[in-house]
Amino acid sequence: EVQLVESGGGLVQPGGSLRLSCAASGFIFSSYAMSWVRQAPGKGLEWVSAISGTGRTTYHAHSVKGRFTISRDNSKNTLYLQMNSLRAEDTAVYYCGKGGVGYYGSRGSYTYYYHMDVWGKGTTVTVSS
């Protein structure tokens, strides 16, 4: 069974740091892109960050660029989100998600898909003094 379990959330003061983790199981972790999506209380979904299966390519939303860093350790089947300089507006439930099945193109390069076909249950981050 494919499973994603987030951890690392909590209460942090403005300007502080947290590192979220997402432990994956039930699939070949290195073959899939992974993403972080957040949802502030009573609000919609906001895409935060994504990373290719190799970890060589990363993407971040403008709202977190320069403050958050996505990474992965394929030997540990774990996705991370390092969050620095946290602000009150970063308060949200953070979900990790597994990307869709990719494919090899005609030139041998691999295309990853960044929609999310499996989601974790989320971890809550609260930024408040």
Added chain:
Amino acid sequence: DIQMTQSPSSLSASVGDTVTITCRASQGINYYLAWYQQRPGKVPKLLIYAASSLQSGVPSRFSGSGSGTDFTLTISSLQPEDFATYYCQNYDSDPFTFGGGTKVEIK
């Protein structure tokens, strides 16, 4: 950056109705569009990917169409468990933005 605009933001419907939600991208995204359902207090769930491909296990009353900039999600014969919020997502190019959501409520 690509903006994703959903309409309507909310709608009321009855069990058995057919419901259509639209999603418009500010520039072409080919068919790299996903739809998700989020029931209250629950984790989002993938319904449709590649604009019209039904995710495994999702009932066939859900269907998606469109390409380029204009997309639709149709729910035929609305069931009680379908009352939820629906989101579209661009995954053609960074940033992989979501639409603002459409809340489907019971009339």
